[in-house]
Amino acid sequence: MKIKNLFAIAVLALSAVVPSLAQGFQMPPIPVDKAVRIGKLPNGLTYYVRQNGYPEKRVNFYIAQRVGSIQENDDQRGLAHFLEHMAFNGSDNFKENGVIEYTRSLGVEFGSDLNAYTGIDQTVYRICNVPSTRREALDSCLLILKDWSNGLTLDAKEIDKERGVIHEEWRLRTDASSRMFERNLEALYPGSKYGKRYPIGKMEIIDNFKPEALRKYYQKWYRPDNQAIIVVGDIDVDYTENKIKEMFSGIKLIPNAAPVVDEQVPDNAEPIILIDKDKEQTINVVQMFIKHDAVPDSAKGDLSYLMADYLKSVVTGMLNARLGELAQNADCPFVQAYCYDGSYIFSKTKDAFSMVIVPKDGKTEEAIAAVMREALRASQFGFTPTEFVRAKSNYMSALEKAYTNRNKRENAKYGDEYRDHFLSNEPIPSLEDQYNIMQQITPMIPVEAVNQGMGEMISRNDSNLVVFSINNEKEGAVYPTVDGIKKAIAGVRAEQLTAYVDNVKDEPLIKTLPAKGTIKSEKENNKLGYKELTLSNGARVLLKKTDFKDDEVLMVASSKGGSSLLDEKDFANMKAFDDVIEASGLGEFSHTELEKALAGKQVSLSMSLNKLHETISGRSTPKDIETLLQLNYLYFTAIKKDEKSYTSLMTMLETMLKNQSISPEKAFVDSMQCTLNSHNPRFTSIKAEDLKDVNYDRILEIAKERTANAADFTFMLVGNFDETTLRPLIEQYIASLPAKGKKENWRKVATYAQGNVVNKFTRKMDTPKAQAYIYWYNNNVPYSLENDIKVDVAGQILSMIYLKKIREDASAAYSAGAVGRTTAGSDVPFTVLLGVCPMKPEKADLAIKIMKDEVAAMAKTVDADMLTKVKELMLKQADDNAKKNGYWLGAISNFDELGIDVVTDYKKIVGELTPESIAAFVKDVIIAGGNSVEIIMLPQE
Numbered sequence: 045m046k047i048k049n050l051f052a053i054a055v056l057a058l059s060a061v062v063p064s065l066a067q068g069f070q071m072p073p074i075p076v077d078k079a080v081r082i083g084k085l086p087n088g089l090t091y092y093v094r095q096n097g098y099p100e101k102r103v104n105f106y107i108a109q110r111v112g113s114i115q116e117n118d119d120q121r122g123l124a125h126f127l128e129h130m131a132f133n134g135s136d137n138f139k140e141n142g143v144i145e146y147t148r149s150l151g152v153e154f155g156s157d158l159n160a161y162t163g164i165d166q167t168v169y170r171i172c173n174v175p176s177t178r179r180e181a182l183d184s185c186l187l188i189l190k191d192w193s194n195g196l197t198l199d200a201k202e203i204d205k206e207r208g209v210i211h212e213e214w215r216l217r218t219d220a221s222s223r224m225f226e227r228n229l230e231a232l233y234p235g236s237k238y239g240k241r242y243p244i245g246k247m248e249i250i251d252n253f254k255p256e257a258l259r260k261y262y263q264k265w266y267r268p269d270n271q272a273i274i275v276v277g278d279i280d281v282d283y284t285e286n287k288i289k290e291m292f293s294g295i296k297l298i299p300n301a302a303p304v305v306d307e308q309v310p311d312n313a314e315p316i317i318l319i320d321k322d323k324e325q326t327i328n329v330v331q332m333f334i335k336h337d338a339v340p341d342s343a344k345g346d347l348s349y350l351m352a353d354y355l356k357s358v359v360t361g362m363l364n365a366r367l368g369e370l371a372q373n374a375d376c377p378f379v380q381a382y383c384y385d386g387s388y389i390f391s392k393t394k395d396a397f398s399m400v401i402v403p404k405d406g407k408t409e410e411a412i413a414a415v416m417r418e419a420l421r422a423s424q425f426g427f428t429p430t431e432f433v434r435a436k437s438n439y440m441s442a443l444e445k446a447y448t449n450r451n452k453r454e455n456a457k458y459g460d461e462y463r464d465h466f467l468s469n470e471p472i473p474s475l476e477d478q479y480n481i482m483q484q485i486t487p488m489i490p491v492e493a494v495n496q497g498m499g500e501m502i503s504r505n506d507s508n509l510v511v512f513s514i515n516n517e518k519e520g521a522v523y524p525t526v527d528g529i530k531k532a533i534a535g536v537r538a539e540q541l542t543a544y545v546d547n548v549k550d551e552p553l554i555k556t557l558p559a560k561g562t563i564k565s566e567k568e569n570n571k572l573g574y575k576e577l578t579l580s581n582g583a584r585v586l587l588k589k590t591d592f593k594d595d596e597v598l599m600v601a602s603s604k605g606g607s608s609l610l611d612e613k614d615f616a617n618m619k620a621f622d623d624v625i626e627a628s629g630l631g632e633f634s635h636t637e638l639e640k641a642l643a644g645k646q647v648s649l650s651m652s653l654n655k656l657h658e659t660i661s662g663r664s665t666p667k668d669i670e671t672l673l674q675l676n677y678l679y680f681t682a683i684k685k686d687e688k689s690y691t692s693l694m695t696m697l698e699t700m701l702k703n704q705s706i707s708p709e710k711a712f713v714d715s716m717q718c719t720l721n722s723h724n725p726r727f728t729s730i731k732a733e734d735l736k737d738v739n740y741d742r743i744l745e746i747a748k749e750r751t752a753n754a755a756d757f758t759f760m761l762v763g764n765f766d767e768t769t770l771r772p773l774i775e776q777y778i779a780s781l782p783a784k785g786k787k788e789n790w791r792k793v794a795t796y797a798q799g800n801v802v803n804k805f806t807r808k809m810d811t812p813k814a815q816a817y818i819y820w821y822n823n824n825v826p827y828s829l830e831n832d833i834k835v836d837v838a839g840q841i842l843s844m845i846y847l848k849k850i851r852e853d854a855s856a857a858y859s860a861g862a863v864g865r866t867t868a869g870s871d872v873p874f875t876v877l878l879g880v881c882p883m884k885p886e887k888a889d890l891a892i893k894i895m896k897d898e899v900a901a902m903a904k905t906v907d908a909d910m911l912t913k914v915k916e917l918m919l920k921q922a923d924d925n926a927k928k929n930g931y932w933l934g935a936i937s938n939f940d941e942l943g944i945d946v947v948t949d950y951k952k953i954v955g956e957l958t959p960e961s962i963a964a965f966v967k968d969v970i971i972a973g974g975n976s977v978e979i980i981m982l983p984q985e
Contacts, residue, residue, distance in 0.1 A: 074346060079094055081094070086293070087295055089295070106171075109168070109266060115265050116245075129206050133202040137191055141852065146188075172456065186288065208855025215812075229242060231318055234310065238391050275288070323706065328515045329401070332400075332401070333388055333398050334501070335388050344469045362422070367381045371692055377407035377410035381400065409531075412532050437644030441646050447478075509533075553674045553678065558677070558777075564579060584759065595764070597762070599662055606657045616737035617742050619734065629683075634689065647664040657790070669769075677777040677781065708813060711981070719977055720797060755787070794872035800976045804982070816881045818892075822875045827867065837914050842879065862878060904967075
């Protein structure tokens with residue numbers, strides 16, 4: 045596709061809206077959001093500062109560098125990423141792990157709120173969710189950014205310690221797909237440096253480079269003219285801007301600094317077709333790319349760019365809908381396929397129209413032909429008016445949802461936008477401006493203009509075509525060939541295609557409304573601030589109106605019972621239940637017809653069979669709440685059998701499942717589930733051999749049984765609804781539900797292993813890996829909020845210890861952590877401390893010893909400083925959670941069903957925790973429980 049052609053189409057379409065464009069005048073610029081203050085210091089450093097009060101009293105800090113692994117020399121491969129790690133291992137003002145420890149004291153969690161990433165052409169660091177209540181803390185976060193900018197220590201001892209960590213990150217991330225990708229990267233990028241700059245680098249360089257090589261990369265590329273400081277949150281903009289100027293203006297730009305030069309990706313006159321296989325690859329996957337030039341940063345400033353982006357969005361959305369519909373056919377050679385238009389793999393200067401295909405076994409070439417056929421059909425004949433109406437409706441509905449919530453946008457969204465503006469000049473209009481522009485423009489764009497855009501996306505020949513096929517290697521497998529793929533594509537190009545026919549069912553979701561019920565009584569729960577309505581059919585509805593998000597209403601309908609009421613003959617049905625019901629239709633609509641009918645609606649709802657409950661859960665905007673309740677009504681009364689969709693689902697499941705056992709990671713998870721649950725088949729994941737026992741009619745029968753009595757359900761709605769509007773809808777769609785049969789309860793089914801159990805096994809692997817999960821748990825202590833908090837704290841402290849002793853000191857793992865939790869309302873009490881460590885095989889014994897020793901040590905003493913930092917984080921998270929609809933949904937459910945108040949005393953309990961109380965808990969509850977399960981996987985010699 046020629047980008048200038050797509051831009052020309054956008055201009056042509058826009059000329060209907062702005063007549064002067066047809067006379068050759070320049071396109072109007074995309075306005076920049078006036079709420080962000082953008083500046084540039086004399087040394088070249090750019091900054092973005094924005095006041096944002098949502099969430100309240102929180103600030104995000106970023107430093108974005110427009111350099112990455114593409115700037116490495118051949119002897120530096122992997123050093124850009126290594127440098128990112130070293131930013132957390134000592135700087136001018138924060139020695140050794142000082143950045144991690146200081147930000148923890150602010151309640152900032154390492155790994156989530158404090159982190160970084162290295163890409164091909166960018167490196168970005170972040171400190172997020174910093175409390176804004178102490179100005180000196182905000183100043184210190186800017187100081188961390190300054191140290192990252194030009195004050196890293198890069199101590200030789202710290203570098204040597206980090207080599208092992210990087211090596212374990214490479215090991216952890218290496219699987220069949222990544223192995224094939226790395227060994228084909230140069231062939232995917234012939235003649236370009238992109239083929240030799242995978243960010244993780246070369247391990248022989250990581251293990252052996254001299255510290256000075258890393259310092260040279262840092263000094264050469266980490267410069268103010270390559271950097272942007274981004275601060276978004278509940279801040280004083282003037283003060284923050286002045287502080288940035290004060291801190292960063294003194295950084296000198298080195299003379300004759302090396303310029304950042306974009307790396308080009310050559311065109312290919314002949315198609316590049318690559319085929320690879322690996323014994324641990326579980327499914328076959330094909331990626332097809334039709335390369336085209338990326339939009340230059342300089343061309344992203346006016347409305348033609350916004351419109352070209354819109355054209356690509358609706359075009360790929362419509363083609364994806366066709367591919368999804370095609371996959372429903374029994375004779376379709378693929379189980380899944382989708383397309384998108386964006387970067388060619390990870391290059392900045394070359395984009396591609398990309399198609400991803402999961403073919404059926406032995407049908408890769410046919411699958412490529414089938415997807416190419418649909419792309420060419422759309423290119424030749426375009427899309428139908430009805431398809432375009434749906435696509436446009438979906439686009440504008442999503443934009444309207446964002447616009448409605450424009451005053452409740454989180455800091456991270458702004459941070460990401462400003463990062464992309466700095467790195468690649470992506471537009472940053474305000475949501476008001478973007479919404480208003482698109483409101484004016486989209487109604488004027490005809491389907492003919494969109495079809496012309498589709499015609500530009502698919503090239504007329506095979507130049508710039510790239511096909512990459514990765515396959516499961518096994519005896520007797522049939523693999524595609526280069527000639528076979530070429531012939532398949534050539535054959536499709538030679539076909540006489542016909543236009544697509546869009547079959548649409550134009551009728552309401554519910555043809556005849558049910559007889560209304562009534563609200564019989566109501567009462568207030570003043571403790572948690574919700575209303576309880578009792579309906580004429582016996583169902584109960586709990587309502588909590590909030591203003592946390594202007595665009596969100598959450599709903600859960602729940603009843604006791606779940607899969608615990610099913611016996612062994614239904615185990616396969618139980619495990620496939622959620623997917624099968626999701627693939628079914630509702631009312632008079634098949635699965636595909638329903639998707640089309642919901643176009644333009646911001647609503648989703650699904651039914652699940654959990655261990656102890658059956659639930660129907662979802663979300664909508666306030667505008668679409670009636671549709672949400674209509675879908676809920678249909679789940680209770682009219683799940684439609686859709687054999688076509690079901691057959692497609694089962695084929696996909698078989699494709700996904702049948703080779704899972706060859707994956708070491710999947711083998712480990714299976715071993716974990718079996719060992720923890722005493723090999724009870726109820727709790728194993730579904731296998732390919734289970735599919736023969738899945739019965740569609742029985743699953744529909746189970747769904748009907750579980751929803752027969754609405755009086756056994758509690759319906760909870762939390763969010764920004766208008767109660768006056770909602771109450772009649774409740775009477776129409778919930779009070780009218782059938783209510784027959786008795787109320788049910790779940791059965792006790794848990795079979796946790798008792799005593800001390802060890803499952804240690806070896807496995808042959810292409811990339812040797814070791815993994816350990818160790819559970820310590822108590823099945824006799826009932827749930828309490830205090831115990832829930834204490835085990836959570838114990839897990840977080842243990843994570844800190846593991847990170848320090850296993851990762852940093854021993855270099856035995858890339859990541860090591862722990863989690864503590866209790867299960868409220870379970871059939872069997874379960875209070876557990878879980879240690880997790882994917883580790884270096886040569887140091888497995890050491891890592892496991894540390895894991896065990898530190899739990900034993902916690903039963904005697906707990907570090908007071910660590911506890912203080914965890915408490916700070918939990919108190920901050922409690923304030924954040926109190927402004928999330930999902931949190932209140934869970935809190936109301938716990939209080940209503942179990943009588944457990946997780947809100948009122950939470951902060952009081954956290955505040956009163958002492959090192960002694962946590963140590964006593966670990967000793968008297970966790971260790972005294974007498975149960976431990978170890979699952980350890982090691983590579984076979």
